[in-house]
Amino acid sequence: MKRENPVLEVKHLKKYYGKIKGIEDVSIQLNKGEIFGFIGPNGSGKSTTIRTIMHLINKTSGMIKIDGKEFDKDDIVLKEEIGYLPSEIFLYEDLTVKEMLDFHESFYKRDIHARRKELVQLLKLDEAKKIEDLSLGNAKKLGIILAFMHEPEILILDEPTSGLDPIMQQVFYQLLLEEKKKGTTILYSTHILSEVSKICDRIGMIKEGRIIKEERIEDMEKNSLTYLTIDSEEIEKIKKTLNLKVIMEQGTTIKFVNHLKPNEMMNLLSPFKINKLLVEEVTIEDLFLEYYK
């Protein structure tokens, strides 16, 4: 769904490494205060897209706009409005957490110390620890603080919860929702599909370097499909009549994805003798998995 005045706009982004494809054609628009779930299987181009947006790698073609202005790699005014959390955190191991945070603070003109203190307390991070001694989870917490502490307008988060324990994940989701309330726009790249349905407003699914689906979570839930499992002696006739996409078949039992409304399906099935009928809701995760395949 396209909207007016997107905060982050990516148009026909393409990245080739010589002749090797990174991403082919990625176009997404993120609106103010929106959490946009960026999902896709391994190697689909999620990280390439994010690294291209961040100008770590050079785009082959396409456009990246922030607040309607083309985002140049040296535009430090726009860079100040971005908080970036890479999937793997690599920081200066010779520093303590406190020194790292001080170093980070020194690059921002406005006073961000109060927010830093809040985040350190919220995520329960020990500032005296050396970065080289941090566990994966604590390093992730530090990465989150670094991305959030300057209260950016846009957050670009690549696999933000990997390494966080379940309690800290909940704290993080809460933090995200608070940011959303404040109007922060969030690009949320993840593999964890349950997260997407829980916190995202909209999803963009990338496969083989192209966006193959963009939809509001709300709409996906409204149009939710069902799985139907039928056991019948007339199963072959049913399959023929309904022209089904069968996902499981065992003797006289089949399971298929139902796109029809309940009464339409009942009408179609009424001529047949049915032994057993099981209706299950298709979760958003199931839908994503269908696309992944």
Add this chain to the structure above:
Amino acid sequence: MLKRELKINGKSFMIWTSILVLLFLLVALIYPSIINHDNIQMMDEFMKLFPEEILKAFNMDISSIDSFYGWLKTEGFVFVLLITGVYASILGSNLLVKEEDDKTIEYLNSLPITRNHILSSKIVCGTIYIVLMVVMVGIFNYILLRLSGDFNEKQYLLLSITPLFSSLPLFVLNLFLSTFTHKTKKMLGISLGIVFISYFLQILSEINEVTEFLKYFTVYTLANIRHVITNVELQVSFVVISLLITLLFGIGTYIRYNKKELV
């Protein structure tokens, strides 16, 4: 950012400077017992056994090693040139690529700073340490010379700053080359190779007329110790060329680094 660069590179600076300082301290301490009135003639006779080309390569044809200053002008400055060259090259090959090798560049790039800012901080840090190394070694040797006897102060001053004219181009050349790779390991071999091949070519170019052309392929030609010893002045044309090379590769580094893919 410059403060951090100075901090993280301070340790290696201290180590490399200490190597030179300790070497000269050791030589200054033992030199009077090796070379004295009794054996200086024997030493001169011994030197005559060497081919003229070899003596020329170490400036021993224009300077006697009859004193600590004499040794400094000949063999001593070979060490200064080589060690400052190795230090400058390693620094140049490491400063930028280390961020990529350690993957900290992903963080650094996300900060509200330009790539030119990152590069400038690294160049300023490297230049400060190279100049500081030359100055510190120069001051230390000056003190040793004052304690050990008479020497030509002007000549010494010019000699002590001469290593800058090979070290600075080596630093920037390696910095430039490092923009073509992402791994420090790859660059280390290249940078050491450049220093030693350069020095070897410079020695070869001094040996005879046939190999003289090799001087055009080594940065050590620009640190013309020989000219300073004989004329008590810097060879201005070489100083200018050295600065031009430094500037040229500096500009090249800025252009390359701004286009470089950082991960």
